[in-house]
Amino acid sequence: xxxxxxxxxxxxxxxxxxxxxxxxxxxxxxxxxxxxxxxxxxxxxxxxxxxxxxxxxxxxxxxxxxxxxxxxxxxxxxxxxxxxxxxxxxxxxxxxxxxxxxxxxxxxxxxxxxxxxxxxxxxxxxxxxxxxxxxxxxxxxxxxxxxxxxxxxxxxxxxxxxxxxxxxxxxxxxxxxxxxxxxxxxxxxxxxxxxxxxxxxxxxxxxxxxxxxxxxxxxxxxxxxxxxxxxxxxxxxxxxxxxxxxxxxxxxxxxxxxxxxxxxxxxxxxxxxxxxxxxxxxxxxxxxxxxxxxxxxxxxxxxxxxxxxxxxxxxxxxxxxxxxxxxxxxxxxxxxxxxxxxxxxxxxxxxxxxxxxxxxxxxxxxxxxxxxxxxxxxxxxxxxxxxxxxxxxxxxxxxxxxxxxxxxxxxxxxxxxxxxxxxxxxxxxxxxxxxxxxxxxxxxxxxxxxxxxxxxxxxxxxxxxxxxxxxxxxxxxxxxxxxxxxxxxxxxxxxxxxxxxxxxxxxxxxxxxxxxxxxxxxxxxxxxxxxxxxxxxxxxxxxxxxxxxxxxxxxxxxxxxxxxxxxxxxxxxxxxxxxxxxxxxxxxxxxxxxxxxxxxxxxxxxxxxxxxxxxxxxxxxxxxxxxxxxxxxxxxxxxxxxxxxxxxxxxxxxxxxxxxxxxxxxxxxxxxxxxxxxxxxxxxxxxxxxxxxxxxxxxxxxxxxxxxxxxxxxxxxxxxxxxxxxxxxxxxxxx
Ligand code: GLC
Numbered sequence: 001x002x003x004x005x006x007x008x009x010x011x012x013x014x015x016x017x018x019x020x021x022x023x024x025x026x027x028x029x030x031x032x033x034x035x036x037x038x039x040x041x042x043x044x045x046x047x048x049x050x051x052x053x054x055x056x057x058x059x060x061x062x063x064x065x066x067x068x069x070x071x072x073x074x075x076x077x078x079x080x081x082x083x084x085x086x087x088x089x090x091x092x093x094x095x096x097x098x099x100x101x102x103x104x105x106x107x108x109x110x111x112x113x114x115x116x117x118x119x120x121x122x123x124x125x126x127x128x129x130x131x132x133x134x135x136x137x138x139x140x141x142x143x144x145x146x147x148x149x150x151x152x153x154x155x156x157x158x159x160x161x162x163x164x165x166x167x168x169x170x171x172x173x174x175x176x177x178x179x180x181x182x183x184x185x186x187x188x189x190x191x192x193x194x195x196x197x198x199x200x201x202x203x204x205x206x207x208x209x210x211x212x213x214x215x216x217x218x219x220x221x222x223x224x225x226x227x228x229x230x231x232x233x234x235x236x237x238x239x240x241x242x243x244x245x246x247x248x249x250x251x252x253x254x255x256x257x258x259x260x261x262x263x264x265x266x267x268x269x270x271x272x273x274x275x276x277x278x279x280x281x282x283x284x285x286x287x288x289x290x291x292x293x294x295x296x297x298x299x300x301x302x303x304x305x306x307x308x309x310x311x312x313x314x315x316x317x318x319x320x321x322x323x324x325x326x327x328x329x330x331x332x333x334x335x336x337x338x339x340x341x342x343x344x345x346x347x348x349x350x351x352x353x354x355x356x357x358x359x360x361x362x363x364x365x366x367x368x369x370x371x372x373x374x375x376x377x378x379x380x381x382x383x384x385x386x387x388x389x390x391x392x393x394x395x396x397x398x399x400x401x402x403x404x405x406x407x408x409x410x411x412x413x414x415x416x417x418x419x420x421x422x423x424x425x426x427x428x429x430x431x432x433x434x435x436x437x438x439x440x441x442x443x444x445x446x447x448x449x450x451x452x453x454x455x456x457x458x459x460x461x462x463x464x465x466x467x468x469x470x471x472x473x474x475x476x477x478x479x480x481x482x483x484x485x486x487x488x489x490x491x492x493x494x495x496x497x498x499x500x501x502x503x504x505x506x507x508x509x510x511x512x513x514x515x516x517x518x519x520x521x522x523x524x525x526x527x528x529x530x531x532x533x534x535x536x537x538x539x540x541x542x543x544x545x546x547x548x549x550x551x552x553x554x555x556x557x558x559x560x561x562x563x564x565x566x567x568x569x570x571x572x573x574x575x576x577x578x579x580x581x582x583x584x585x586x587x588x589x590x591x592x593x594x595x596x597x598x599x600x601x602x603x604x605x606x607x608x609x610x611x612x613x614x615x616x617x618x619x620x621x622x623x624x625x626x627x628x629x630x631x632x633x634x635x636x637x638x639x640x641x642x643x644x645x646x647x648x649x650x651x652x653x654x655x656x657x658x659x660x661x662x663x664x665x666x667x668x669x670x671x672x673x674x675x676x677x678x679x680x681x682x683x684x685x686x687x688x689x690x691x692x693x694x695x696x697x698x699x700x701x702x703x704x705x706x707x708x709x710x711x712x713x714x715x716x717x718x719x720x721x722x723x724x725x726x727x728x729x730x731x732x733x734x735x
Contacts, residue, residue, distance in 0.1 A: 084329070193497075
């Protein structure tokens with residue numbers, strides 16, 4: 001299918017617009033939830049589609065159903081305009097990749113791009129055109145459950161991951177075969193919710209908006225994203241979805257975005273809920289005025305944009321406003337080729353969903369995402385001929401939890417759990433015993449994903465006293481105990497904030513009971529949050545996140561050394577919840593000498609720093625070399641550092657470049673990540689790793705000058721394997 005030119009697209013949009021009634025135009029701007037488990041709602045939505053009052057559907061996830069609904073739109077509505085099908089393909093559709101935060105921990109944008117290309121291929125094959133991803137919200141608060149969907153606390157790592165995901169989803173252009181429209185979300189500032197409480201408002205200074213929360217969105221748009229999703233929450237007193245400064249001044253006028261904006265679920269109608277808009281009609285007008293093109297209607301609720309024809313008749317909106325929004329939606333449909341090929345190739349869909357190559361991508365991603373936190377005495381890697389291994393924990397054999405939150409189309413029978421992976425990889429003489437140890441507790445407040453529309457697998461309930469005793473017995477009899485502890489998939493993600501970093505339920509008690517046996521313990525942590533282990537110190541600790549469809553295979557490869565861990569933390573790991581927020585990139589303050597004594601009752605350092613992660617080998621860094629010791633503003637110098645593998649096996653190191661600006665128009669953080677490269681080095685190998693430092697890296701939005709600036713200043717430079725890399729050289733920026 002040849003790509004249409006912009007002129008051809010414009011002409012076809014004009015032709016369609018000229019035929020459309022105000023109601024049909026409002027319909028193109030309305031997206032409905034369509035849950036197959038709610039047949040009455042499907043029937044209601046079908047009527048809207050037939051009447052030309054629906055432009056897009058979401059949550060339809062079976063090829064046959066997508067095809068059926070599309071035929072209603074094309075063959076039974078007056079103008080036959082095809083529907084745009086969107087869905088939350090956040091980290092895979094049927095093949096589930098590790099959660100996005102895990103992929104960020106790989107510090108390898110290629111992992112993100114390759115993984116999202118797999119997700120796009122499966123989504124496009126079943127007839128989906130658009131994903132509500134990547135989620136690019138920065139957060140510094142692990143209480144906020146949606147941290148699992150993002151890339152952690154840093155705008156440079158976040159921007160790299162945002163752009164890579166857009167490339168993976170969309171390919172070279174919107175409409176590329178086997179690709180879908182990417183919709184970075186949630187614009188903007190959602191991750192700064194008060195107290196980490198999901199849905200609470202955010203108050204964010206311009207300094208933090210421009211230097212921390214907005215850059216990943218800009219990176220996603222620079223990578224060509226065709227859509228943006230506006231956030232639910234209040235931003236600085238104005239709901240993000242009614243925030244004209246955000247959706248028009250920044251997105252359109254400053255950044256030149258030409259795609260279409262969709263609201264988050266019900267967020268247009270909810271402008272009235274915020275007590276910002278007077279009622280549903282006012283909410284629709286305020287959303288359109290702010291810059292919202294398409295409304296994701298409230299699930300099972302009343303669409304606000306259905307009132308737009310009345311608003312037009314009453315003169316509250318103009319025909320031009322309406323047409324501008326409809327243009328953007330029709331443009332996306334034309335670019336995706338929906339008018340030429342609206343239907344689904346059901347045979348191709350089935351084949352795509354079972355592609356073995358996709359599973360291999362998921363396994364590699366999980367291997368590259370795990371972060372080795374502690375490995376006393378080199379306990380890991382284990383020998384495949386270890387005599388006996390006790391695998392213990394409520395997450396060790398939970399297929400549903402292994403793939404994490406925001407998955408709906410996986411087949412749990414295809415997921416390799418940690419237990420299954422260990423059993424498959426261990427030697428023939430190795431005895432592998434298992435017990436869940438404890439029951440994962442139920443949530444105090446039910447998750448929105450535990451309702452009948454999202455039907456989730458049931459929790460494994462055991463007698464904790466009996467199983468803890470069983471765990472102790474198995475651990476005593478084993479050479480090594482592998483514990484898989486953390487949070488259930490509904491304890492993190494949307495509507496899953498938490499006021500604690502403790503292990504839920506009696507997992508801590510289980511951990512301490514097994515440690516007390518004296519058998520060496522390998523703790524595999526399955527969550528996204530930096531858990532607080534209350535000082536318990538297993539011999540080895542690895543963050544495996546929610547590792548996806550082939551998670552157990554990847555974890556076994558890491559445990560037995562077939563893969564070498566190389567992941568790094570995408571956030572500072574606090575010692576306890578009381579330290580939060582604890583970003584690594586803080587200002588120097590007037591008492592930097594007391595930076596670690598900000599509380600009188602304990603130190604202020606994180607347990608593990610941003611960018612930290614161990615390997616089965618070791619690396620050394622020579623002092624960084626600069627191509628110049630002075631550059632003019634706007635010029636670029638090069639930082640070169642020689643990195644050597646000083647250990648026994650080939651491994652990956654994420655080489656990280658940090659700077660500190662000593663003075664300028666605003667105070668800048670004690671250190672900021674400005675470059676990173678993951679490199680593979682053989683034992684004894686030395687590699688010269690190079691980074692540019694120019695206006696892109698050295699400019700920032702100045703709170704004093706209220707504009708983007710690059711100061712004449714002195715810049716300290718440090719390069720290392722985490723954010724504690726010492727500053728070893730510096731250079732001047734001077735005219
Ligand atoms: C949800 C989320 C958003 C998601 C949308 C559709 O509530 O906030 O991330 O894409 O609704 O499921």
